[in-house]
Amino acid sequence: MSGQRRHTPTIHDVARHAGVSSMTASRVVNDYPHVSAQVRERVNAAIQTLGYRPNALARATRTGIAQIGLLYSNPNSSNLSNFLMGAFKEASASGSQLLIEPTPAHPTPLAAVRKLVEAGVRAIVLPPPLCDDPEVFAYLESEGVPSVSFATAAPRPDKASVFVDDYEGARMMTRHLIDLGHVDIAFIRGDARHSTARRREDGFRATMAEADLKVPDAFVAEGDFTYRSGLDAARQLLGAGKRPTAIFAANDDMAAAVSAVAHGLGLDVPSELSIGGFDDTPVASTVWPELTTIRQPIADMAATAVSMAANLARHDGDDETSRHVNAELTLVPRASTAAPKA
Incomplete structure (x- = not known):
């Protein structure tokens, strides 16, 4: 091998070899309907030729449970409890399963994302700063895993997002x-x-x-x-x-x-x-x-993000990929502000 590491084929490689989109290749791997026999045959041939081995993502799909990846970056944030409570409530209501990963436990944020993908999540919710990281989006695209950007101020036109102004x-x-x-x-x-x-x-x-x-x-x-x-x-x-x-x-x-x-x-x-x-x-x-x-409204936004991610996971992104939800902000006057002292 002359010291070189062998490249492990990804769903993106399969799609390119078969001449289809990564999403379509993912449909075939996950045994979704609405894929023509001809396309399915081309994708399966590419899988055979490249030696592609589906990770836990495909196995999780067959259980019928929408497994959603959820990350957080600051365990001490006062936002975290509302974020998690909103996510838990929606996951329970929608029959989804949350896999939660703290990014500080990994050498890089991308490593945390990679762990969730390898664990079998079928969609992922990306909070700041992951929702603004092009490397994370490129990796998820290569693996055919859709995402929902949470609380970004720069939503991508082709990616689902929940945000405020x-x-x-x-x-x-x-x-x-x-x-x-x-x-x-x-x-x-x-x-x-x-x-x-x-x-x-x-x-x-x-x-x-x-x-x-x-x-x-x-x-x-x-x-x-x-x-x-x-x-x-x-x-x-x-x-x-x-x-x-x-x-x-x-x-x-x-x-x-x-x-x-x-x-x-x-x-x-x-x-x-x-x-x-x-x-x-x-x-x-x-x-x-x-x-x-x-x-x-962090809890409501988290619930919306999990709902969107569950739809992406179950339907392979057709309905939610480019959906954007702009949540309403409200000024809450309390006792910490008043007119300046004369």
């Missing part, structure tokens, strides 16, 4: 703070790998510009959607120089961290500092004072 949500929160009378508004960014983080910052900056309000570099702090990053960002924004009268954090975990730092500095929230978040996760209503935030 992060840009408009950020505009809603920024307008709320401006309408209260705030001029010196700081922003804490989310994880730069997430398209949602970029769109939320874009919405914030656009709304500030429309109000002729400047955003000094010192009023923008780095974050990565975690509570710890929010602590570091808040210390930076509140620790020296001119302080903002309001801070808009790109998610509730970071906003809760801002509140903790403000209390530690002896600042009253909201009379001396207003704080806004995004998502309306459980932490928003468990911190004191409760956070003003943008409600993103």
Whole structure:
């Protein structure tokens, strides 16, 4: 073998050899109806010639149970409980089986996706940042496994997705703070790998510009959607120089961290500092004072994503591949925002 690793044929190789799409080849492998005898014969001939061996995906298909892969990247996120509860509820209602995999347990996110595919999932739900990763989409395409992008700010036209308008949500929160009378508004960014983080910052900056309000570099702090990053960002924004009268954090975990730092500095929230978040996760209503935030219906979105993935798994993607669901956002005013102190 001269030290070279033998290439294992994929469903994509079979499709190319047979002159059909990967989806059609997958239909033949999974013994779906509505494939002509001639096409089925060509695909089976390609399988024989290439020595293709279907993985657990094909075996799972014959059980009649829609096996759905579900991934998550941040086990400490306050979003996670709502995400999982929505997914569990829909899986139970639709007779689907969820295989759940944390990406931090693997050397790369792609490795986590690969494990689910090899375990036999017939469709997969991709949360950020996987829903924005072209390498992940290329791999799933090669394996004939359809996907649903969850909470992406850049949905692909040819891939199913469930999302919100992060840009408009950020505009809603920024307008709320401006309408209260705030001029010196700081922003804490989310994880730069997430398209949602970029769109939320874009919405914030656009709304500030429309109000002729400047955003000094010192009023923008780095974050990565975690509570710890929010602590570091808040210390930076509140620790020296001119302080903002309001801070808009790109998610509730970071906003809760801002509140903790403000209390530690002896600042009253909201009379001396207003704080806004995004998502309306459980932490928003468990911190004191409760956070003003943008409600993103995570549980409902997760249920919708699992329902779409189940349809993709059972029908091989014909009805759901290009479906996009834009969930509604709501501004939830609570006690963490008020007019700036005179």
